[in-house]
Amino acid sequence: MIPHSPLFATLVPGITGILIYAFKRWLKRGQGWVATAAILASVLLILNMAPQLIETYQTEGPLLFTYSWIKPIQINFGFLIDMVSLPIALIAAFVSTISCLYSIKYMGDMQGQAGYYANLLLFVTGMIGVILSENLIQFYLFWELMLIPSYFLIAFWGESEKRLDIGFKYFIFTHAGALSMLLGILALYSYTGTFALIELPLKVRVIPPAMMAAIFISLLIGFLVKMAVFPFHTWLPDAHSVAPTPISAMLSGVMLKCGAYGMARILLSTFGPVFLGGIDYLTILGVVSIVYGGIMALAQTDIKRLLAYSSISQIGYIVFGLGTSSTLGIMGGLLHIVNHAICKSLLFMCVGVIIHQTGTRDIRKLGGLIGKMPITGITCLIGVLSLVGIPFLNSFWSEWMIFAGGLSSGKILITVIGVASTIITAGYYMRFAWKVFFGSTPKNLSHVEEAPLSLRAPLVILAATSIVLGILPGLMLTFITPAAEYLFGFIGS
Numbered sequence: 001m002i003p004h005s006p007l008f009a010t011l012v013p014g015i016t017g018i019l020i021y022a023f024k025r026w027l028k029r030g031q032g033w034v035a036t037a038a039i040l041a042s043v044l045l046i047l048n049m050a051p052q053l054i055e056t057y058q059t060e061g062p063l064l065f066t067y068s069w070i071k072p073i074q075i076n077f078g079f080l081i082d083m084v085s086l087p088i089a090l091i092a093a094f095v096s097t098i099s100c101l102y103s104i105k106y107m108g109d110m111q112g113q114a115g116y117y118a119n120l121l122l123f124v125t126g127m128i129g130v131i132l133s134e135n136l137i138q139f140y141l142f143w144e145l146m147l148i149p150s151y152f153l154i155a156f157w158g159e160s161e162k163r164l165d166i167g168f169k170y171f172i173f174t175h176a177g178a179l180s181m182l183l184g185i186l187a188l189y190s191y192t193g194t195f196a197l198i199e200l201p202l203k204v205r206v207i208p209p210a211m212m213a214a215i216f217i218s219l220l221i222g223f224l225v226k227m228a229v230f231p232f233h234t235w236l237p238d239a240h241s242v243a244p245t246p247i248s249a250m251l252s253g254v255m256l257k258c259g260a261y262g263m264a265r266i267l268l269s270t271f272g273p274v275f276l277g278g279i280d281y282l283t284i285l286g287v288v289s290i291v292y293g294g295i296m297a298l299a300q301t302d303i304k305r306l307l308a309y310s311s312i313s314q315i316g317y318i319v320f321g322l323g324t325s326s327t328l329g330i331m332g333g334l335l336h337i338v339n340h341a342i343c344k345s346l347l348f349m350c351v352g353v354i355i356h357q358t359g360t361r362d363i364r365k366l367g368g369l370i371g372k373m374p375i376t377g378i379t380c381l382i383g384v385l386s387l388v389g390i391p392f393l394n395s396f397w398s399e400w401m402i403f404a405g406g407l408s409s410g411k412i413l414i415t416v417i418g419v420a421s422t423i424i425t426a427g428y429y430m431r432f433a434w435k436v437f438f439g440s441t442p443k444n445l446s447h448v449e450e451a452p453l454s455l456r457a458p459l460v461i462l463a464a465t466s467i468v469l470g471i472l473p474g475l476m477l478t479f480i481t482p483a484a485e486y487l488f489g490f491i492g493s
Helices: 007-022 031-060 085-106 113-132 136-157 163-192 200-206 209-227 233-243 245-268 272-277 280-300 303-323 329-357 374-388 393-408 412-437 453-471 474-488
Strands: 063-070 075-081
Touching: 007 031, 007 063, 007 075, 007 085, 007 113, 007 412, 031 063, 031 085, 031 113, 075 085, 075 113, 075 136, 085 113, 085 163, 085 245, 085 329, 085 474, 113 136, 113 245, 136 163, 136 245, 163 200, 163 209, 163 233, 163 329, 200 245, 209 245, 209 272, 209 303, 209 453, 233 245, 233 303, 245 272, 245 329, 245 474, 272 280, 272 453, 280 303, 280 412, 303 329, 329 374, 329 393, 329 412, 329 453, 329 474, 374 393, 374 412, 393 412, 393 453, 453 474
Parallel strands: none
Antiparallel strands: 063 075
């Protein structure tokens, strides 16, 4: 393994972004390619850690990389690489690479390209840093680093005249959630004297039960706001529909999953018994989000808002899976973080292509595009069918695991309601696919052609990934299965 791989994987994108902006006068062309290469380097560095982790995990546990940082209070700058963090960091870097590649053409005519790519790369560093952080204070710093560049990407490069107002709303909501999380982190430190994620499960036993519950709720609110779970969701439809399409793909495909990762990594492992006491509320919250997001998606005529509300619905699956308190359900929740990242990013990019080629995002003004844009249509249908739960596409595996986990944990009624609510998921996705790609083509779209190769290539890569992971789910389950068993071990302990 390359020495300091997690350090480089985390910091290379952000440092590259700063350099792109600093030397923008001399690097007027090729900024997008440099940015894509920087994130691709992170993908390769994360992949480089996988063989050693697989080889030594059973005997030596996670890979831990620490650097001395704040000695007076014993805080290190460190990275925790295990079966939980590695696959999620990998998919975050992979989707970000594809989004950056997609940006080269999609954002090619915009002003301020150096600033755009600088913020995009800092955003990526924030997300990877959150996932690989070894301690809670570092986790929080990277969490805030996600927020600041993503705010600028929405507010300054958004696709609406309301982008400044919506960017401000996004900032206030997510920062308020972050402050709630910070209170929980500081309270944990005040009782345990440590921020280290590995040490916390043993040291939290000194915390009084009432305070333990209060800290749990404070952290949970922070994660739920970031995940846009009902009723903390109101910032998401506006932000996702206004953000540049490549950024929408990253927001929905990756950033929301950082909240889910926080739930799994921190709440499950540190608050096992408290988490167990709240699982009924979490599964109910998950199903409510599935139903609410689905109904709202059915009512949308703006195709980007439709996908934004569908993200609320799909996040409900993850919350439900993690809340089942079963190995199978947790496994499904973790796997759905990966699968939804791939498919939702694919769908946002397909919608971006449709808007780019047709000039409209109104579903009522579209139709019959499968004949004019066959690659876009086929790849979009792959994403749709996967999230509907069609066998041999990647999301099928995570969705059945989530609901099987609910049944295995004895939550029969709420699981039946959850399974029934998937009809809504099928309804809004199939309505979207039919309205856009089938039926008659409006006369004003008779001139529409397939998108350029630079926009189609990212779609094909993501669609192919969905198919490969649908046929060979073991590629991810090699990591996800021991990760779920590890996290399940903290429940009731």
